[in-house]
Amino acid sequence: MLIKVLVMLFALMSAPATANTGAISSPRIPDTTVYDQNGKQLSFYTDLIKGKTVAINFIFTTCTTICPPLTAMFRKLQQDLGNRIGLEVRLISVSVDPGTDTPERLRDFAAKFKAGPGWTFVTGNKAEIESLLQALGAAVGDKNDHTPMILIGNDMTGYWTRAYGLTPPATLVKVITEAANRE
Amino acid sequence: MARTTKSQAYIIALAIIAGLILPGSFGDLVFAGGVAQDLLTAQEKSGKQIYVHGTSLGGRKIRAYLGESSLEVPGETMPCANCHGLDGRGKPEGGVVPSNLTWEALTKPYGVTRPGGRTHPPYTDRALELAITRGVDPAGNKLLNVMPHYQLSQEDLRDLVAYLKRLGKDRDPGLTENSITIGTTIPARADLAGIGQAIKAVTVAFFEEVNSRGGIYNRKIELKINETADTPITTSALVKRFIQDEQVFAMTSAFTAGADKELAALMDDLEVPMVGPLTLYPQGGYPLNRHVFYIFSGVDGQARALVNFACQRMPDKRAGVLVVYSDDEMAKGLLEAITDQCQESGCGPPETYGYPHADSYVPGFVAKLKQTSKSVIFFLGTGREAIALMQEANELRWSPTFYFPGVVAGNEILGAPPSFAQKIFFSVPSSPDDQTAHGTEEFRNLATKHKLPAHHLAVQRSVYAAARILIEGLKRAGKDLSREKLIQALEGLYEYPTGVTPAVTYGINRRIGAMGAYVVTIDLEKKQFLPASGWIDSD
Numbered sequence: 001m002l003i004k005v006l007v008m009l010f011a012l013m014s015a016p017a018t019a020n021t022g023a024i025s026s027p028r029i030p031d032t033t034v035y036d037q038n039g040k041q042l043s044f045y046t047d048l049i050k051g052k053t054v055a056i057n058f059i060f061t062t063c064t065t066i067c068p069p070l071t072a073m074f075r076k077l078q079q080d081l082g083n084r085i086g087l088e089v090r091l092i093s094v095s096v097d098p099g100t101d102t103p104e105r106l107r108d109f110a111a112k113f114k115a116g117p118g119w120t121f122v123t124g125n126k127a128e129i130e131s132l133l134q135a136l137g138a139a140v141g142d143k144n145d146h147t148p149m150i151l152i153g154n155d156m157t158g159y160w161t162r163a164y165g166l167t168p169p170a171t172l173v174k175v176i177t178e179a180a181n182r183e
Numbered sequence: 184m185a186r187t188t189k190s191q192a193y194i195i196a197l198a199i200i201a202g203l204i205l206p207g208s209f210g211d212l213v214f215a216g217g218v219a220q221d222l223l224t225a226q227e228k229s230g231k232q233i234y235v236h237g238t239s240l241g242g243r244k245i246r247a248y249l250g251e252s253s254l255e256v257p258g259e260t261m262p263c264a265n266c267h268g269l270d271g272r273g274k275p276e277g278g279v280v281p282s283n284l285t286w287e288a289l290t291k292p293y294g295v296t297r298p299g300g301r302t303h304p305p306y307t308d309r310a311l312e313l314a315i316t317r318g319v320d321p322a323g324n325k326l327l328n329v330m331p332h333y334q335l336s337q338e339d340l341r342d343l344v345a346y347l348k349r350l351g352k353d354r355d356p357g358l359t360e361n362s363i364t365i366g367t368t369i370p371a372r373a374d375l376a377g378i379g380q381a382i383k384a385v386t387v388a389f390f391e392e393v394n395s396r397g398g399i400y401n402r403k404i405e406l407k408i409n410e411t412a413d414t415p416i417t418t419s420a421l422v423k424r425f426i427q428d429e430q431v432f433a434m435t436s437a438f439t440a441g442a443d444k445e446l447a448a449l450m451d452d453l454e455v456p457m458v459g460p461l462t463l464y465p466q467g468g469y470p471l472n473r474h475v476f477y478i479f480s481g482v483d484g485q486a487r488a489l490v491n492f493a494c495q496r497m498p499d500k501r502a503g504v505l506v507v508y509s510d511d512e513m514a515k516g517l518l519e520a521i522t523d524q525c526q527e528s529g530c531g532p533p534e535t536y537g538y539p540h541a542d543s544y545v546p547g548f549v550a551k552l553k554q555t556s557k558s559v560i561f562f563l564g565t566g567r568e569a570i571a572l573m574q575e576a577n578e579l580r581w582s583p584t585f586y587f588p589g590v591v592a593g594n595e596i597l598g599a600p601p602s603f604a605q606k607i608f609f610s611v612p613s614s615p616d617d618q619t620a621h622g623t624e625e626f627r628n629l630a631t632k633h634k635l636p637a638h639h640l641a642v643q644r645s646v647y648a649a650a651r652i653l654i655e656g657l658k659r660a661g662k663d664l665s666r667e668k669l670i671q672a673l674e675g676l677y678e679y680p681t682g683v684t685p686a687v688t689y690g691i692n693r694r695i696g697a698m699g700a701y702v703v704t705i706d707l708e709k710k711q712f713l714p715a716s717g718w719i720d721s722d
Contacts, residue, residue, distance in 0.1 A: 066277035066279050146276075
């Protein structure tokens with residue numbers, strides 16, 4: 001399993017320009033009740049996805065190997081997308097370990113990476129987050145095996161794609177811009 | 184009624200601890216921290232700081248750059264240990280398999296082949312420096328793109344490389360091939376000598392038993408003991424010096440009452456695990472202090488359990504409750520916990536009233552309370568103040584139910600007016616019901632064999648429980664022991680039965696083993712404490 005993931009990883013890394021895997025069928029995104037890093041209750045689809053272009057990654061706060069780089073990448077996206085963040089594009093980091101990741105833990109994690117407005121960290125009830133992850137195609141048995149994947153989509157047009165989490169930021173910005181502008 | 188006598192003994196024992204909260208007098212005594220006897224050289228120590236925390240002891244800047252991009256973050260966001268682990272062997276996650284950084288692995292004479300097929304000759308000091316700063320291996324191959332390259336001073340770089348040669352082999356202080364040094368702290372005050380004797384006697388006895396059975400993975404437990412000082416700040420300085428001089432690996436049952444915050448912060452700072460400190464004020468809140476594992480709920484945790492109990496007994500939760508508090512530090516934290524828990528339990532927000540500063544204001548104050556037509560009072564003050572309030576209420580033919588979170592020092596409360604019969608409740612963190620037959624027998628055997636003192640039984644049980652929890656953690660952490668592994672093992676304890684306290688559970692977000700309380704009431708006629716509830720969880 002690990003080897004397979006690795007092979008995939010290397011394949012993706014050696015060809016950063018094709019980091020996104022092309023359009024995928026638009027996932028049906030549930031309106032799961034979630035909590036953001038400030039403990040505020042939100043409806044995942046209505047409050048975070050509806051009418052927006054989004055980039056979603058998957059993290060957990062006790063993950064130290066892959067999550068810091070993934071999160072640093074989002075931080076860079078936040079800087080590079082500038083004032084489009086929050087208006088047309090939203091960044092979302094979903095915890096794959098909701099049992100441990102309380103809103104307080106997410107808030108500390110977000111602060112460490114200087115997450116600003118328009119970038120929401122979400123956690124919630126374990127069973128509900130699991131079905132959310134399932135719907136987003138990011139469910140894993142063992143949180144340590146979670147894929148370093150970014151899900152990018154435009155709710156208005158129904159265009160969705162996936163990218164490797166450590167694709168160079170400039171390429172990611174291009175993919176996100178494309179998603180936002182796509183008819 | 185052996186049971187009630189035991190409860191009473193416990194309450195009184197805890198009351199004694201409660202009475203110890205010393206005023207935070209910051210004397211002008213300054214201790215110049217003890218001589219550090221770290222097993223590492225100064226250079227290696229500096230390197231370890233960089234490896235583990237991504238920061239420079241010299242205060243110099245360390246920056247990390249990710250991939251080919253200009254993604255720049257402070258070194259502390261991505262220290263080496265994040266991916267390569269404290270032992271250097273790597274923590275695979277999300278398909279990333281970090282290299283083994285132990286010196287043997289890096290310098291294998293026949294070179295290294297990575298899972299992806301990348302091969303390279305053995306590392307040298309210079310090659311390592313290039314890997315760290317430029318992200319290339321000794322063959323000139325690019326490292327995996329999740330490996331940041333770092334910008335740091337030549338000095339810090341040399342220190343880091345020096346430490347990498349020790350990585351995986353450096354043991355935490357207090358640990359040798361055949362011993363583990365455990366420390367405890369006992370009160371120095373003459374009037375608390377009994378508590379000190381109890382801590383010492385139980386701990387010595389328990390570890391002797393462990394050692395007589397071969398110790399933990401052939402390591403004997405060596406116990407070192409020190410004493411508190413007059414003020415929190417001097418106690419903290421003494422304990423710091425003690426831990427450094429005696430090379431203490433972990434602490435058990437330290438008497439921290441009076442210096443709770445200071446000693447908890449010290450453990451965090453020195454990264455020394457501490458199990459079961461004797462205190463009424465566990466520092467278990469957020470942000471979590473990873474290093475201190477408490478057994479019992481503090482007064483605030485108990486207050487929450489008491490609120491759950493009280494709200495459940497109210498015929499109409501919407502009637503709401505009163506909180507009366509004296510103007511002290513303890514009341515402030517409690518007010519917050521009670522208000523929050525009242526909301527959670529559906530009986531609240533409470534109305535809060537400060538207790539009058541002069542006795543002459545008490546009658547008017549009580550009349551005002553009566554006018555609220557509420558019949559539940561959480562009382563955060565002294566027994567004397569509570570009695571004055573009750574007597575005045577009695578005059579007004581008003582007898583609300585009183586709830587006291589934690590203990591109220593002194594026995595005045597036993598003299599409450601008869602109209603308050605069955606209307607006075609306390610929370611206690613443990614009850615005789617927690618003592619299982621097996622647990623009681625084991626404790627009794629230890630007491631008989633080692634001639635443990637006959638006094639301070641509640642303190643003894645707490646000390647005994649702490650030692651058991653610590654030993655269980657050491658066993659689960661395994662032979663390849665470290666402080667970090669002990670912490671992780673303790674975090675894995677779920678409903679662990681100590682036999683003499685409520686079962687304890689810890690977790691990544693939890694440092695209070697038994698979160699909750701029992702509720703007890705008083706039989707005013709017989710002047711006895713009686714149990715009023717089973718265990719109430721406040722998690």
